[in-house]
Amino acid sequence: MRTGQIIKKDFRKNWFAYVLAVPVIVWFVVFCYGPMWGLLIAFKDFKPLLGFANSDWVGLKHFVDFFQGPYFWRVVKNTLLLNVWGLAFGFTAPIILALMLNEIRDGKFKKVVQTVTYMPHFISLVVVCGMIHIFTADEGVITQLVQLITGKEYTSLLGYSSFFRPIYTFSDIWQTIGWSSIIYLAAMSSIDSTLYEAADIDGIGRLKKMWHITLPQISPVIIILFIFAVGGIMASSYEKIILLYNPLTYDRADVIASYVYRRGLREASLSYSTAVGLVSSLVNFALLWVTNRIASRKSDVSLW
């Protein structure tokens, strides 16, 4: 009874705030919780034109199909490895760029560098992949560079599976580094300048200031973004993969998303794709939870 009374009192007092919250709640129910019923088609042989009710229940058939499929381990391994590459290089690159930009005193030069690194973000993915195709062709710039460094003869680099992960990851870095560094630069601008002044008085060098002041100050942002990145480890977009891969590179390039694209969208097995999507989401959620746990234990920074 007491809680009820408290709520009633609060409602009378702050009713307008409750009204303001209604649209958000409705939005969540309609767009986030409502569609969750759709997950049930993972356990059915869903045919859109027969409708949900008339499609047959098949239990765990699609899950078993996925786990027992001949390419299961390969696509899981490729997805994980591609994302680990992404975490190792793609995640750290913008931090390093932001640290370096932060040290630049010349405003004009800084602005030019920032603009140049942002620009690729606005290029369509299809165009980016077209550029990659040209640069890595038989007589492309990158191919020639690789030949110069390794001293070996190569034809189109996209024809070698060993080059797939580097090409994928580093083209990604090229495209996103400027854009991703913005958030770190913003975090750095809010660092209390008295810290740097105190360090100056103590006669501490630039590298040490970076290491002992800047990095620790932006570490909450880094940790939060890292948790998010780990939470997306099972999900990689298929667009870039299918624009770049070919039979010669399947063994390293074929990931869960591209595999599901071929089966789900091309062959319209909507139930199968939903089942795989569900598995990926569960794994992602588990990873997110574990990373968050570790982060909160070690550093007090966490999502919840």
Next chain:
Amino acid sequence: MGTTTKRLLNLLLVSVVAGSTLAACSNNNNEPKESADPAATTESSDAPAETAAFSDISTTIRGNKAPTQEQMDEVNNTLNDTYLGDLYDEKIPSHYDAYPYKKDTTLDIWLPADSQIPEMNNQVVQKQVEKLTGIKVNFITPPVGQEADAFTLMMSSGELPDIVIEPERYPGGLEAGVKDGAYLDLTDYMDKYAPNYSEWRNSDETRRKTTVTDSGKLLGFYGIAPYSEWMWFGMLIKKEALEKTGLEVPNTIDEWHTFLTKAKEVGYSEPLNYGSTYGQIFTGIINGAYGVWDWTFMDADGKVQWGPAQPKAKDYLATMQQWNKEGLLNKDWATADFNQRMASAISDKTAVMMDSPDTMWSYWKQQNNIDFVGALNPVLNAGDKSATTYKNFKRTGRSAAITTQADDVEAAMRWLDFAYSKKGWEILNYGEYGKVHLVDETGKPYFQPDSYIYKDPDGQPVATTLVKYRMHSWPDIRDEHNSNPLIVAEGSYSGDIRKTWTENMDTSVAMPPITFTTEEASREAELGNQLSTLRNEYFAKIVKGQLPVDAYDKFLSEAKKMGLDEFLSIHQAALDRYNAR
């Protein structure tokens, strides 16, 4: 129950009743709906002497090289077909009594567009068909290159048009589409609403057999040719390369090797363009010499076999690996797309293409004045007969199906049926009379030298006008050999090459167009997908030299583990049913 609740309930009830009455009213405003059961509707009288209504105009049209406006109007705007000759073994039907159609309808038609004609609704031939049939159409075309995704999304949305062109895109094929409630089973409507199509498909045993399901159902309208079309894909050599090397057109694999090596010596740095958008390296041309066909084929005992699992596969792969190492193949064969291939085709690097003579006549001869000759598929030993898995079973062009959401099934069928009438055949294959084609003394349509096909007012090349002023691939009676401008254009020899190929190659290994049951289809698609991924990957890597030839053993054992035997037995069962049709 409280009064308020009662009142609310009453209000609800009243509004529901009112709503349904309104709906019923709006239904009544429409024309009386055609009953779904064809037996229930009364047959609109099938006039036996329908052409008798037209006056015979063959004397003025046949052989006329400069028709007057009046004559053009008569041919283009009426259904009079008396001037058209009977050119094939079987007579093309002319049932026109349903046109113009009895009521005003607009059909929604989904189709993958030709990249040259992005806006189908302005296509001149379709405008003319609309005028003659009295049935309006609205074409829905997905963005070029995204057809597969767009098709899946359309099916998933549950909102279907009246007619779908290329309905076999439905996973599991037409039969699955009917079972899942996407398409209509047209078996009971055919005789009634599609007299031309029915008569034409029954005019010949092959036509009948390839347009009916194993269980005897008629599910769609198929493109049906008047004859078995010539094969359209093979080895094409630049004439200049033959002159420079001083060699004859090669035939055996050894001769090919000698020729390509010599071609490289005289300056063609990547003599054989090996890749192909028609299935990467698996074009069934060189591998056919080893019996290692691309996919399924029929062996001498009439059993289905899988090409990549044949005994001489290792020989084939070893040879290709060797050729690749010697630099006889284009370097980018695994990654090149159509435009890149055509760019290297016209460059000095390439001496030999594996492609369609029609395509190469346009790219090589017409646009770049490069002459070429065709070669039969290579053989292993001198004296062997060249073979191919391609055989045209008089089925051609595209198919069409009518969806369960079609408002007026009769209109949809009448519109499709027009393409199988004599007038439909003339207009769809040869376009408009006067501007695009004339008719010769025997009643055979032809493109005159100043036809829009060759002299487009907009200045576009024949590769474009052939889809702009006529229908190239359509559910109709396609007259490929006489109405494909790339073949019949003055000086074109692509038709001769295709004819020679067809007449001199053994097609006993070719599979007929079999169909799978719904249950088979999903398993067949799954296995087929896995097997093709496996084959593409291993074969490409071996030829490229990234894997040794012995990796083939691992490939074969993996293919068996995946279910190759099950895959073959599904095909065998389908073939047996086809033979029993």
